[in-house]
Amino acid sequence: MPETRFTVRWPDGQTEVCYSPSTVVHEFLSAGTTYPLDDFVVRCRIALEKASTRVEAKFGYRCTSADAQLTQIERKASAFTAPADVICLSIS
Structure with missing residues (x-):
């Protein structure tokens, strides 16, 4: 799974x-975009939950780094x- 980092x-x-263990964050955030605080948190919650679920499906355990980032x-x-x-600011 390609790791993704996003700078805010x-x-x-x-x-x-x-940090996100998956590129799924691209579905929820865009570089150069401003988000209301509450919307940003919801987007991150959904993205990092999906990312952790993808890790679990592939490796059999959740990504504790994604959970910690959230x-x-x-x-x-x-x-x-x-x-x-x-x-x-950016996603890479």
Whole structure:
């Protein structure tokens, strides 16, 4: 499974490189696109859940790195209040 990394800019201006064990993230995020904070979290939740499920189907266990990345995204997002936006800077 090809790993994918996506770089985001949080509402406070900090950038973060995030991890997905699958390219499925391309179905939910686009480079150069700004997302409302809540929408971004939902998109990441769905994408990383699908990615972890793909790993489980192939190897017999979930991807703990995808689960940890989602936890990190949710934790970071909880520090901001709406309205706030997250920008997906790149996907590679």
